[in-house]
Amino acid sequence: MSRFRSLLRTTIDATKKALTWNVDDLMPPSERYIFNFNSKEEVKRWHLYSDSEYGGLSTASLEIDDTEREPRGIFSGNLSMDVTEDSKWRINRSGFCGMRSKRFDGFIDLDSYDTIALKLKGDGRCYISTIPLERYLPTWRGNVIDAKMEMNPSRIVGMSLSVNAGGGFAGAKSGPGDFKLEMDWIKALRAQ
Known part of the structure; x- marks a missing residue:
């Protein structure tokens, strides 16, 4: 009889939970932290990559x-245009690094939001990440994969930031050398 009571209690609790309305489900808050670079645990949520995976340096x-006073994430390193001579990969371009969540x-649902905001302090280089959600494009290693592909903001599986030695807007620092990006947070915002 106790198994039946336990099963009945579990069923009733699950039904109550399903029928309970949460105000955040109806109208999510106007901003939502996606990443907050304030602890060493946050670093574990990211994977670093660079041209070194293909013979770059x-x-x-x-x-x-x-x-x-306020902890922050530091994404840093060195961009090199050189390639190791004994690389098994035949790459024709080097000089890139990135961090991918x-x-x-x-997935996370960002359908209720229209913008991604990042609180960063750069070093004069151009870092790659698209901000308005409606203009996000799928990329791989800093290159657009297929501009015709549409992103579904309700099913985001990851995010990334990258930097490369050979690009950027006019006046931005470019070329090989050190880079450093200080990061406080990444948020989703609803501007409307």
């Missing part, structure tokens, strides 16, 4: 600087 790191548990 660029390096990257992601650490939390907790020496300031590990897959979310399933």
Whole structure:
């Protein structure tokens, strides 16, 4: 009889939970943290990549600087245009580094938001990430994959930031050398 009561209690609790309305489900808050670079645990949510995976010599790191009053993430390294001579890969371009979030548990739903905001402090280089959600494009290694492909904002599986030695807007620092990007947070915002 106790198994039946336990099963009945579990069923009733699940039904109550399903019928309970959460105001956030009806109208999500106007902003939502996606990443907050304030702890060493946050670093574990990211994967670093660079041309070194293909024979390039660029390096990257992601650490939390907790020496300031407010901790922040530091994405830094060195961009190199050189390629190792014994590389098995035949790459024709080097000089890039990036950080890609590990897959979310399933996905995150950003359908209620129209903008991604990042609180960053750069070093004069051009870092790649598209901001208005309606203009986000799928990319791989800093290149657009297929501009005709449409992104579904209700099923976001990951995000990335990247930097390369050979690009950017007029006046931006470019070429090989050190880079450093200080990051406080990444949020989804609803401007309307």
